[in-house]
Amino acid sequence: MSNTNYILGSFADPDEMMYGIDKLQANNISIYDCFTPMPIHGIEAKLGVKPSRLPIAAFCFGTLGFLLGFSLLYYTMAYDWPMNIGGKPSLPLPNFVPVTFEVTILICALGMVATFFFRNHLFPGRTPRVMDLRASDDRFVIAIDARENTDHAFIDSLLKESGAVEVKYNERKYVSYE
Incomplete structure (x- = not known):
């Protein structure tokens, strides 16, 4: 088993990311989370996020x-x-x-x-939980759990077909700002 925890597809446009979500879900690939620099209308419903309590x-x-x-x-x-x-x-x-x-x-x-x-785990002194540093700046990131979805080459090709600028294989769970 590889050390890869997450496959990160980085998109430059929110519409391409939404198309990537549709394409991944059409192929029964579960998405861990999406990280965006701004709110995107309708992404919660598309990902199946439950209403807030x-x-x-x-x-x-x-x-x-x-x-x-x-x-x-x-x-x-x-x-x-x-x-x-x-x-x-x-x-x-x-x-x-x-x-x-x-x-x-x-x-x-x-x-x-x-x-x-x-x-939101915003305790004083805690390292922020960020998958990709560019997700808070200008990229739209789809994170896919690599341990649940084992066909990494197929996921890589789906992300690139749907317009991903780059695809990364994240070995650590979170990236720190340091």
């Missing part, structure tokens, strides 16, 4: 923020130090709305940022 995380963080905000107000205003201010009740729910809303938004926003960094 980020809204579920946002709801969970928002619920946590609501519970924390309401609990803080309840504890301070009704449980720990109840005060009779002008004969008003010690648990005035309408007065809790602004603070609870703000804490909900704060916890949801901070939680979403943390989830985004965690999900």
